[in-house]
Amino acid sequence: MEITLKDYETVITDLFRKRPEKKFDFSVINHLLNAHGNPQHAYPVVHVAGTNGKGQVAAKIAFALQNAGYRVGLFISPHLFTYEERITINGEKIPRETIVEYSSELERISEELHLSPNFFESTTCFGFRYFREQGVEIAIIEAGLGGKWDATNVVNPLLSVITSISYDHTEFLGETIEEIAEQKAGFIKPDRSVVVGPRAKYLSIFKKAEELNAPVHVVEKKSSFYDTENQAVAKEALTILTAQFPLEKSAIEAGLKFSLPCRFDKKENVIYDVAHNIDGFTRLSAALEHRYPYRTFRFVIGMSRSKDIKGCLEKIEQKARHVHFVQACQNDSATTEELAEDFRLISTCPHSLEESIEEGIRNAKAAANKSEMIIVCGSFYVMAEAINSTCPLSFRES
Template sequence: MKYTEARFILDGLPSLKVKPGLARINRLLDVLDHPERAFRAIHIAGTNGKGSVAAMLSSILLQAGYRVGRFTSPDLIDFRDRISVNNRWISEEDVAGRVEQILPVLKSAEDRPTLFEVLTAIAFAHFAKSRVKLAVVEVGLGGRFDATNVLDPLLTILTNVGRDHLALLGEMLKQIAWEKAGIAKAGVPFLAGELSPEAEEIIIKECEKARAPLARCDPVAVERIAFDWKRTTYRIEASDLPETIDLALLGGYQGENLKITLRAVELLRKAGFILSNDAVAAGLTDVSWPGRFEVMKLNPTIILDGAHNLPAALALAKDVKRYVPKRLHRHLLFGILSDKEAEAICHVLFPLFTKVTLTCSQSPRALPLDLLAKIASSLGVECKQAPSVEEGLISARSCLEAQDVLFVTGSLTVLREARPILMEVPCRP
């Protein structure tokens, strides 16, 4: 089977319809001889920060000499970037081979697996074939009924609990926390980041039910002491960790993700992994995670940030005020998906910017431009409209001066379309 054929089959799978349950993923794994049993794993859930923590841990483990698999979502650069071993994406040939192997299940007329379930199975098979020592696996949605929850991990992590995917997970924090706590396993440390009292109550209860020891980040403290457009320097207070860290991931919100990562390092050491302070420092200096406060250009500065829900928008707003003084002109290119809290997110972000350009990605879930414009109008914000991300970039960049800053945000689908344009086109139009 050719890769183009495999992609055609994958693109035809259901993706938006979430059907709770692990029966379909187990059927796929049966065909593949249960590759998930061939490697150890770190399982990461959370509303925000999953990918950043996964990237940091993978980078540290790689620097320590381990063979590391990583499974994240959604893709941002290429369809295959979700699945990697030692930072090398799965090959087109391997994708095609796995699709061919599970084709009978995919052709089944009854209860067909979703795209995410198939990608999960392909990732696990790739990790087993590649003989990874450890896989860092990000939950796709929720946790309890997510396809990745077939893993028997050595560490589970919950970065945070917030409102996202409202139509699928529900609007109540307690309900969302219950879904995410479903990755807890008996005897496996469950590391939780900062939680609201409401979410914490549920997490404690579910960990007790699962007999999973609950670990907190309190033994580690981080303080941001320096920043430039290439790195942020943190002072670390913890036993047997580097005193300072130069983190290649920008954005103030990465401080909490760093704290979780460093606490995870302590727990991995207890599990027998040899992670020297040199490996920790080098991994964090070298880490890359596209689309998270990613500086694409300077003079003028263009930043991509995947703030796609209210907690992420609030975090981005803090960074805009912290890093971009009012005397500089702040520009915004913004598009969002229809299942997000669009009005609340716009209310948080729009007043911070001198000029706002609205756009719409090619995603079928994208909020139509006319509805987004109505929200902007109700907030009293004057804005330009661009029917595509490419046209939005042209429009927004046409009025940038050398000292201006343009933020592109609102949806990872917008970033997916903007990033290759910015990689190929000269900074000034």
Template sequence: MTVTYLEALKYLYFNRPFGKIKIGLYRIEELLNILNNPEKTFSSFHVTGSNGKGSTTTFLHYLSRFHGFKTGGYFSPHLSSILERYLINGEKVSKNTFLKSFEKIKNAAEVLDKKGIDYSPSFFEFATAIAFEIFKNENVEISTIEVGLGGRFDATNVIIPKVSVITTVSLEHTKILGNSIEKIAFEKAGIIKENTPVVIGSIPNTAKEVIYEIANKKGAKVYELGKDFNFEINKLSFNENSINYYGDKDIKDIKISLNGTHQPINAAIALKAFEIFNPLNENVVNDAFKRAFIPGRFELYKNILLDGSHNPQAAEKFVENLDIYFKNKSKVAVFGILDDKDKRKVIEKLSKKFDHIIVTCPPSHRAVNCEETFLLTKEYCNSVEFVKDPLKALEKLQKYRSELKVVTGSFYLVGYIRSYLENGYIDEELNLMRR
């Protein structure tokens, strides 16, 4: 029986619980074996890192596409639609393309379900298999694949890439990945394959030692930022940033549309990874970086700046970027954050940058203590109000006479508001996703 798009999403979110993590590669390996191993039908880049992996994967996607390869992209999480996880040549796949692969994966997954709960594929394993099946069906030549969590046991770690990439290593997901930099580095270095080059970014020495040790054992050559390739920033201007790149080929004055002090680093890492695979064409590089795009990441959309400052590190980076791009402008924000985040530290970093803050509730079952968020924000900001409904908060924001209007905090909130700004309504997929 053919399912509709919404029925497929309900199945994924509720039958393959969204957010439940299953450790180990045996399920995804068995699932892909049933499907005749679609992951072996294309070449790939494999990208992990505590920060920067999404941007680096995006840059690699556009570099591959503009150098003439039919390119697939697999990203996570998504902001407003699950289709954002699956790109072909920079465009989201259609619902029909998604459903065609979904049906095939569902049949294979339900074979494994019969073996018991330990073999039943998780949401992310199912979603990953969909990506590989789509890429096979679309005759993709090269795919850019972002690790979901960690690396060693991530469902994406069944591929043998042309190049592996580790952007950064810092303390994150410590209950799953380990409570030290060295342990997290070990998990991320799990994507390094035999005799396969690996590119690394700015990484602490203790983490670097772990990565080099694993790479040496596997005969994998390491290309390190600042040692084997480098970059310099020429200009940071909103949507018109510029860097020089120094690698096998030096390229001057590369224009980058993605904003933020971290993006030149991610761009340089992507350039090195790509030039290991294929020579760089200077004109093509400029076209690729002008077009590279990620929704909801320091994005000015319909005169509202959108950014997910959902943890202290992201909030610190957001504040830094506000000072670079919008230093002397008056600012008003709609802000909402999930209950399981470090609210106080995020609020402490953000609050001093805004003349007024409208606290709201992100549309998620993980955001029920929004009045607590409001009370905490009052401790740090003199002008605060609480508007529970995010769309009413947006309406208030749009009425303010401020030079810069911002929606920040939870990606749930940013995705919800962006979808509303784009469509003029909240569609059924968002209501389902934000249960």
């Protein structure tokens, strides 16, 4: 199938118009998958959920299995640079031609069945279908917003993983930690093992596991550096998987060392980190204290209006020598004025309102002294623009 760049861009634009809304059933995703012969049941699945760390843990598990010689599908979200990063097999992205083809067929099926799938339901269907057609031996599936009605939660996984639980997407998942934990508990399946991270040990999780006779594997190790915890959770999952997918120690070690871009990613004197909620900012602050206790920091920050902006900024304001506020190109991005208004309620730290992300980083670099580091954070969308404008292509393709 021959496609043009315009064909692909039109499809992606149309997909992003199908934004998520509150849903409390699987009717749409089930109808779509039934129309495709339920591809999600064609291979074993590891299902990874959690507030933070789920993308990293999913990627580590996938990379370890790949290093052991398995053909591994990896489904993650959101993407940093291109949509097709969400669906990969052994690190190779789904072709754009396939996305255009799948989208056309999805539109036809949706019209026939009178369905209106949203962005994530469409993308989930693409991923499940692609993995079956390409003959993966196992798929690592990261949940989306992460509630019990998440479109990915139609799988019957070999293993479930809940990395952490904290406040995020409260408009979908609930206002209290236990309400959010109850939503995450919805990923536990009858008689299937579940790995519970050190920051996911809530009553709702253990009650649901007991109710469903699901063996629980608790990871106790906490650390001031969050990837140490991610490694511990991934290692526990891989240890369980070895019963059906034999793994050499070297493959496990390679997987644990693997990291997705922009997870405390240092390039020269700039750290890129996708911290975008209170827990993420808390962990970022702790990591800076742990890794660079004697350095000072300039922050380049842009955030979504849907986040607890004031709560997030409180976590870094005492570490900040200066904050450069930026606005990402996304529909719900807070303006620089909105960010600064919240910041002034909690801090007298110097700050500036930048015209663009590129300008914000450029100004931060120009003003930084030799002891200062620049921290770019607050949103996946900020990260993508920051790297596209300031980093070489080799980094964006890594």
